Amino acid sequence: MIDVEMPENKLELLPAVFIFIIFVILAWMTVKFLKQLHERELKKAEEAEEKMREYNLQNKH
Numbered sequence: 047m048i049d050v051e052m053p054e055n056k057l058e059l060l061p062a063v064f065i066f067i068i069f070v071i072l073a074w075m076t077v078k079f080l081k082q083l084h085e086r087e088l089k090k091a092e093e094a095e096e097k098m099r100e101y102n103l104q105n106k107h
Contacts, residue, residue: 053059
């Protein structure tokens with residue numbers, strides 16, 4: 047097992063905490079962006095599907 051030693055001065059942990067917070071914020075922003083992108087693409091797909099239905103109904107008659 048790996049031996050992990052905690053530093054005597056806890057202030058040495060601050061850079062790691064800041065990096066972790068930045069990473070979490072960027073990950074959250076990425077997920078939010080991907081959700082928005084998914085919703086936009088889903089809306090485009092629904093519109094294209096509706097156009098295809100209308101086109102098929104017009105060509106059947």
